[in-house]
Amino acid sequence: MEMLDLAGWHPIAASSDLPTRHVFHGQLLGREFAVWRADDGFVNVWENRCLHRGVRLSLGLNDGRELRCLYHGWRYSSRSAGCTYIPAHPADAPARTICNRTYDAVEAAGMVWSSVAPEAEFALPEVLAGADPLVLRPVPVNAAPGVALALAEGLLPDARAIGAASVSFAEAGLVVFVQPLDAHRCVLRGVLLAQPDDRMAALRYHDGVLCGLRDRIEASGEVAPPPLEVGFQPVDAALAEMPARARSGPKAELRVQVARKWDAAQDVAGFQLRAVRGVLPAFQPGAHIDVHLPNGMSRQYSITNAPGESDYTIGVKRDAAGRGGSVCLHGDVREGDVLAISAPRNNFPLRRDSEKVLLIAGGIGITPMLAMAQALQVQGIPYALHVFARSEAHVPFADRLAGLAVTRHLGLDAAGTGAVLGDILSGYAFSHHVYVCGPAPMLTATREIAAGAGWPEEAVHFEYFANPEVIDDSTSFEIALARSAMTLQVPAGRSILEVLQENGVDVPSSCEQGACGTCVCGVLEGEPEHQDVYLSAAERAANDQIMTCVSRARSARLVLDI
Amino acid sequence: MMAQPCTDTVMLEHWHPVVSLDELRGAGRCRTVLLDRPVEIVRAAGGARVLCDSAPVQTLVQYGYVWASFGTAPAPLFPFPEFDEADRRFVVTGVFGVQVSAGRAIENFLDMGHFPYVHTGILGEEPHTEVKEYDVEISQSRDEILATRCRFYQPKAAVSSDEGADVEYIYRVPHPNCSVLYKSSPVDETRLDAIYIFVQPMGQEKIRAHTGMCIIDDASTDLDIRSFQQTIFGQDKPILENQYPRRLPLDPRAETPIRADKSAIAYRRWLAAKGLGWGVIPAGA
Structure with missing residues (x-):
């Protein structure tokens, strides 16, 4: 029964089964696979089942970067198989851990090879090394793979077994692989080791040989065993319950290598970060990572990549007057260095239930906008990207802008910027959304102009790099933690977040200046003194959430939902 | 080939639709399957009768459909x-x-x-x-x-x-x-x-x-x-x-x-x- 060993590598498809943007239905040892090639050539082998409602992903749409489930439009990224978008909840970022089951895959000798539970790396059978093989038409057989292999060995006199599931015939230059679909079914995959002179004749002749073999196997009268019983792995316990708003977030669980560092614009360094091992988690447009620096600091940078790309690319603006993060990255970090980063976290999610999207970027604020513009471009949602910069030399990642719907606004002063923003933001209509990222004065101006032009607050989405406000931490007050059943005192000079963390309450945090939204906490009672720039005016007025890193209490006591 | 008939009491104690009166009126009789059992529905006084292996099955005519139950005391329909x-x-x-x-x-x-x-x-x-x-x-x-x-x-x-x-x-x-x-x-x-x-x-x-x-x-x-x-x-x-x-x-x-x-x-x-x-x-x- 060695043929049914889960560790074995088997051919599951011919390379020609994966033409552009197709999804192929593969099978191995009772499992079904959705097999698809991304536009960059990467071959994905996934469990053939959407994690949401179990619909076969082989029915899905391959857009070249992501696979979209046919039933509810969930999008899964090439490589990581992480879910990047759930259309039913366009304003939320899906939990990063929603990830399909993937299988290892290698494309070699004109075929795609996979294994259910490999114990070793794929090794190309020696007989195929250096060959320019012609892959024959696969022939499905209703018989146990072991029975098929035994009869295949009798096909020609000079049979030689290769590995556990194939047989080679030196004189004919033929290798027959038996792909075990299940305990009772298999596929004969024949390969000619060299391109024959008369291709059509060779294809026809060998197809006849393999079909004849199939007929003999099926007529052999061996009773086929019952199918393998294959269960489905349960999803992560955290995903099985509602609501799925991620609260926890470890801080630096990924290790990446700087694969490339370059000047992405004047004073802007680009960093291409590659997984040291395995595959980086899927990211969504708008997501950022925390980068932990050699000097002990941690800084947040937006991911600029298009859907389905394997590395994370970030842009770092040199700020000599800053706190030292950008200077360290510009000066000390080199290609080849290994950095600790957090998993992507998305506090700036892109709604895709829009009829038109305006993206407004100022300077280095282009970084999240690039990821958004590329996602919208791939998905075919109408958008316009407006880039404000001092000069063309100051436009970061100009190479990524090619092919996008971009308009540049260069060298404008505050008044000129305001006038252009007024033009861009005239003509709000239902289902239009605007996203803006850039320096604080530009964000403030954009929000004011949009409000004046009739944009509802919920259609204006913004991300500050930093909180320009001066934080007043002179008050002292009491916090009661409803779920942890603790009451703590927040003294002047300490933040709620610091007091929580000192008392062993794990609250994820990132920028710690009220800009990124990571440390949000629900408020059940009391009146917060908001000092962040993350919440909108309506969210502030509702008084039901607070950024624990900077905001405080107006009332003597706050009851937090934690 | 019919599977082992259903023995789940929750299913057996419910009424199940087997045919619309519309369809039965046109066809006169109807053979179908319910809970892995072959059933036959024929027109009768009061609307219809359901049979399984020629034995009568509890029958209800409501909301335009013929309903059948194999239970001992199925609750009234919703x-x-x-x-x-x-x-x-x-x-x-x-x-x-x-x-x-x-x-x-x-x-x-x-x-x-x-x-x-x-x-x-x-x-x-x-x-x-x-x-x-x-x-x-x-x-x-x-x-x-x-x-x-x-x-x-x-x-x-x-x-x-x-x-x-x-x-x-x-x-x-x-x-x-x-x-x-x-x-x-x-x-x-x-x-x-x-x-x-x-x-x-x-x-x-x-x-x-x-x-x-x-x-x-x-x-x-x-x-x-x-x-x-x-x-x-x-x-x-x-x-x-x-x-x-x-x-x-x-x-x-x-x-x-x-x-x-x-x-x-x-x-x-x-x-x-x-x-x-x-x-x-x-x-x-």
Whole structure:
């Protein structure tokens, strides 16, 4: 029964089964696979089942970067198989851990090879090394793979077994692989080791040989065993319950290598970060990572990549007057260095239930906008990207802008910027959304102009790099933690977040200046003194959430939902 | 070949639809399968009689259908008052054989998130994909699930307009295999049309879905109404037949629910609490 060993590598498809943007239905040892090639050539082998409602992903749409489930439009990224978008909840970022089951895959000798539970790396059978093989038409057989292999060995006199599931015939230059679909079914995959002179004749002749073999196997009268019983792995316990708003977030669980560092614009360094091992988690447009620096600091940078790309690319603006993060990255970090980063976290999610999207970027604020513009471009949602910069030399990642719907606004002063923003933001209509990222004065101006032009607050989405406000931490007050059943005192000079963390309450945090939204906490009672720039005016007025890193209490006591 | 007949008491103690009176009137008699047992329905005084292996089976004629039960004392069928409202039209829109469990079919009926993707241009349309917050309760007194305040964007929401708008839905699940939805009438916005699905479980993974409506509409022909519903169901059928596993998994960790699936989560919990073990994969199995 060695043929049914889960560790074995088997051919599951011919390379020609994966033409552009197709999804192929593969099978191995009772499992079904959705097999698809991304536009960059990467071959994905996934469990053939959407994690949401179990619909076969082989029915899905391959857009070249992501696979979209046919039933509810969930999008899964090439490589990581992480879910990047759930259309039913366009304003939320899906939990990063929603990830399909993937299988290892290698494309070699004109075929795609996979294994259910490999114990070793794929090794190309020696007989195929250096060959320019012609892959024959696969022939499905209703018989146990072991029975098929035994009869295949009798096909020609000079049979030689290769590995556990194939047989080679030196004189004919033929290798027959038996792909075990299940305990009772298999596929004969024949390969000619060299391109024959008369291709059509060779294809026809060998197809006849393999079909004849199939007929003999099926007529052999061996009773086929019952199918393998294959269960489905349960999803992560955290995903099985509602609501799925991620609260926890470890801080630096990924290790990446700087694969490339370059000047992405004047004073802007680009960093291409590659997984040291395995595959980086899927990211969504708008997501950022925390980068932990050699000097002990941690800084947040937006991911600029298009859907389905394997590395994370970030842009770092040199700020000599800053706190030292950008200077360290510009000066000390080199290609080849290994950095600790957090998993992507998305506090700036892109709604895709829009009829038109305006993206407004100022300077280095282009970084999240690039990821958004590329996602919208791939998905075919109408958008316009407006880039404000001092000069063309100051436009970061100009190479990524090619092919996008971009308009540049260069060298404008505050008044000129305001006038252009007024033009861009005239003509709000239902289902239009605007996203803006850039320096604080530009964000403030954009929000004011949009409000004046009739944009509802919920259609204006913004991300500050930093909180320009001066934080007043002179008050002292009491916090009661409803779920942890603790009451703590927040003294002047300490933040709620610091007091929580000192008392062993794990609250994820990132920028710690009220800009990124990571440390949000629900408020059940009391009146917060908001000092962040993350919440909108309506969210502030509702008084039901607070950024624990900077905001405080107006009332003597706050009851937090934690 | 027939599977081992169902022995699940929850299923056996319910009434199940086997044929519409419409179909029976035309055909005179009907052979079908219920809970893995062959049954025959013949016209008789009072409407119809159901036989299994020539022995009589408990029979009920209600809401335009013949219902049968193999139980000892099946509870009365759920209330469906709209069926008796004099100014509504009752239209049987068809019966569909589907290779899926009853539970999967009911969940699909409750689901709004697939409208833009599966019923494109009819019940939904990209980019309007959001499932807004709605309320779900399991009514103890009526032993049914009620989802209210459901809203979903629909292109051409009213007969009189080409504009899209949010349409309001109410969903009831008063029986493990039956559901009724109410949606604003395109003709009279003060009234709600009632659209039902009564699922006949032939086997654990094979059903006949009986569909129809009780609506306020005296303009459309029966043919128009049937064509519409057959289009909708024809779009759902290939999705349903490609769901794995085919039986409805009741273990919360079997699949990944989102907030939009609140009604499905309540439905799975409700079935689990009843102790149903047929046509589903029980938790811990």
